[in-house]
Every structure is written in C-alpha cells, then in structure tokens.
Amino acid sequence: MNSEPRASTSAQGIHVVAKPMGPMCNLACEYCFYIEKKALFGEGENFRMSDDVLTSFVKDYIASQPTPVVEFVWQGGEPTLMGLDFFKKVVHGQKPFARKHRLLIIIIAKVGQGNLKITCQLLRSGMQ
Secondary structure, X not given: OOXXXXXXXXXXXXXXXXXXXXXXXXXXXXOOOOHHHHHHOOOOOXXXXXXXHHHHHHHHHHXXXXXXXXXXXXXXXXXXXXXXXXXXXXXXXXXXXXXXXXXXXXXXXXXXXXXXHHHHHHHHHOOO
16 A cells, blocks of 8 residues: 555645734734734824725735635634625625636634624625
C-alpha cells in the first residue's frame, strides 16, 4: 500500500475575511482582538469601506479564485453596522459573476447582538 499523500488535482483558492467597518463595533467583548486597532487609524477616520473599494474588492476577489465556489466573509468590528444597502451593493456587484456558473456565498460573521434586524432583512429579501 502506498502511504505517500496524493497530490490534489482540484484548484485551491484563497480565503479573505473582509472588515467593511474596520474595528468599529457596538459591543465591548472582553475577548476582542480587533477593536483596539482603532488606535492605528488617524483622527476623523469613518472606517467605512467606500463604494469604489467594495466594487474593486468584489471584482478582483472573484477573479483571483480558481475555484467554482467563492466565499465572501464579512467580519468586524460589526459588519452589519454598514447597513442593508451595503450588502445589497455586495450582491449587485456579484451578479455578473454568478451568471458564469460560479457559486458565490456571503457569510456575515457577527456575535448575534445588535443589528440582527439587518441580518434578517438580508435573509428575507434573498439579498436581491
């Protein structure tokens, strides 16, 4: 029996966790490693991912993936502080690529408090 590991024949993608609100959050969890990162930004920073950056990120991230499944993970701080319109823009930016037989998955990593209403609105609307 051959015990050598077999080389994978399927393409491997990369995995990025995007933080559209940077370190902004509506909680103060003791375990949070990221909220202190606010100190790295200059005064007056609004921490919001701009529409231009969002458009480039969606396009370039999908283009960089050699896999049929592309996962978009939005984390924070608290990503739902971006509001429902931000995630609608995400879906709109993904639509041209979804037609090319790629499965695009959106994951919103949150702690389950605060902007649950936005998360529910996203799910109810089918993110259209």
